[in-house]
Amino acid sequence: METVWHWAEGTWRPGSGMLDSRDSLWRRGLALVETVRTGPEGAPLWSWHRERLAGGLARLGWPAALPEGLPEVAAPAALRLVASWSPERPAVTLRAHLRPLPAPPPWPALAYPPLAACPPPAPLHGLKTLSHSLAAGEDPAPWYDRVLANPRGEVMETLRHNLFWTDREGRVFTPSLETGCVAGVGRRWALARLRAWSIAVAEVATAPPDPEDIAECWLTNALSGPVPVGALGHHPLDPGRARLGPALAGGWPPAQR
Structure with a gap:
């Protein structure tokens, strides 16, 4: 049975x-989602998740007082936070669902x-919503994941990850946020790590590269970290x-910030 908490009166409650039946956004898959890697020692990137969630709520005009911390867990796990709201309610409903960590x-x-995929419209553009999580549940078998392109034909992301690649000259690329990809926490971590190594990353809106021109490719998300392809x-x-x-994967998971 899935372990679930909800945020109420300043504390996490089992x-x-x-679930308010008036919450049409939830039913339409437009709730905001953060999927956090956590464990007994805490969630090292929670501050980035919280920042992104707060920014999304502010953009949508949803009233919320977000928690500073997360429910305590006994083992490394994935904690999916879902924030939803209806105009008839005074504040956002926030739930936390505990799930096993994926093993790529x-x-x-x-x-x-x-x-071809269609990113959510403004003001949800670039935000991670429940519709993303529902799409990520699609089975891409026999493949591990599926690369997506926006309606303009620009490579965007995969069902569950952000995407990076290098060309045969060693230049590093990742789709820009203008393509409609999610501003992933794992993406942010990888960008920061690469720039700390003085490696430039071009954030691009481009047609899908020819695999013949790719030297290496890797995925990122906040649960699995970097996944070499x-x-x-x-x-x-x-x-x-x-x-x-592989060098990025060797530094994952990050230490508590």
Whole structure:
């Protein structure tokens, strides 16, 4: 059985509380979501998740007093926070769902070329919503994940991750937020790490690159961290050429901030 808490009167309480039937945003998959890696020693990137959630709530004009901390857990886990609201309520409803941490396979293959997808409209553009989580639940078998492109044909992200790649000259790329990709916490961590190593990253709005031109590719999210990719569609990527993805993965999970 899934462990659930809800935020009420300044504390985390067991159970889901009452889901208001007036909450049409929840039913339409437009609740905001943060999926946090946590454990007995805390959630090292919670401040970034909280900052993103607060920014999304402010953009939408949803009234909320967010908690400073998270429910305590006994083992490393994924904690999915879901924030929803209806205009008839005085404040946002916030729930926390405890789930096992995912375990990506080594050097997974991605479905490629990208599948066309439509990012959510403004003001949800770039925010992680319940509709993202529902889409991430789609089974991309036999692939580990599926690369997505926006209606303009620009590579955007995957169902569950942000995307990075290097070309054969060693230049590093990631889709820009203007493509409609989610501003992922794992993406932010990888960008900060690369820049700390004095490695420039070009945030681009571009057509999907030809796999022949890619030296290495990796995924990021806030649960699995960096995941080096072994193939784009039926085009294998040589693990011997992969340098940055494995180096980033070696620094994950981050220490408590």
